[in-house]
Amino acid sequence: MIDKNKYVIERTGDMKVPAYIYINDELLSKMNDEPLRQLMNVASLPGIVKAAYAMPDIHLGYGFPIGGVAAFDYDEGIVSPGGVGYDINCGVSLIKTNISYNDAKSRIKDLIDEIFKNVPAGIDLKSSFRVNKNDMTDILSDGIKWAVSKGYGTERDIESTEENGSMNSNPDKVSEKAISRGINEVGSLGGGNHFLEIQKVDRIFDERTARYFGIEKDNIMIMVHTGSRGLGHQVATDYLMELNEKSDIKVKDRQLISAYTKSGIGESYIMAMNSAANFGFVNRQIILYKIRRAFESVFKKDFESLGLDLVYSLAHNMAKIEEHNIDNKRLKLIVHRKGATRAFPAGYSTGKFKNTGHPVLIPGDMGTASYVLTGNKNNMEMSFGSSCHGAGRALSRKKANDAFNPDDVLKNLGNHGIYVRAASSKVITEEAPGSYKDIDEVIKIVSELGMSNIISRHVPLGVMKG
């Protein structure tokens, strides 16, 4: 430990930079060494700048640990599909309402059931939402600008999405196979840790910022956690396979296979990844569209008068080209955040969130709480402007399935007033609250470190799982 909640692994062996882990004693003592070994391997990759970082929700991932941040020099460094993850633009959106808990509490079940009918989850492939091949090209090129042009959202939704929901991309770099997987999955939730929750604002920590974001105590919010579904997965698979044949970059672990950013395949991957990111933004936007229709159907009012506005939609599995100050020099970097959330403070965001910093949305487990944070001014120096992305798994999926019984988990959640609708019983045990670290503890760490400011805490009322 070098400071409270901060550990370092000094450069050793092939490491080009040190590794920093933002975690407390208790969480550190509960984890095994493997994710830290992965972090040391990342610190050995070509062109890595300053340090490799781990967030308090760190756990084992494909090559790179989940909960990791690593930035590479754009001109001399690499981009790595394993540093983004299979679920490109896995992320979170948060929707506010002006409906109070008292006015909604008798309708939570109706709302979840109505949304469950319209948003495919788990292995349910019957998407009610049809797009054609031309739409797919537009989605991959333009992101949510496509959705808004088709009437599936508002101009305000664009302002409230990271990168305005549209990254510089090239659909030609996405395989036909990936597109054919995505064409039936627009507006679908997926499975595993993906969820849709109706929440109540439980506590406000920063009244002024919360109000600016549209968050008021005891009001109903909706949080969605999903990504680019099979399309992003296929993009990752395609490029990992191609790199396995072509790449001659030496890596400590085959899963870390990478491309120089300026190589043909590196540039192609970035364009394909950004196309998949646009698909992910659209996926969450179409789910927002369906949520608005469900609320209109249950409350018999239009979504504008119910105040259903997007607070923010963000990615926590991405590599992004950003400029950062390193030793008083401005450097162009490609910042990999895998299971880590961008958290730029005030002054580093643009548009609507210039003076507050953009909302940082951190989902917890389905029995506890979720948080809204903002980036603190120290954060650019500490982690390239990042924060944690969730509670982080405490048990592997298999261990969780062995440890819990689905009926007990549902009963326990029901006793806490939480209505759960799941597409499979396995997901209930995999995702049982006991499978996760304590979200309150994880948030306390990023707050105490001065990385993030806590804005609000939300508790689940109704949960939909894949």
Add this chain to the structure above:
DNA sequence: ATGTAC
């Protein structure tokens, strides 16, 4: 995470 094993 994932048409949960091409």
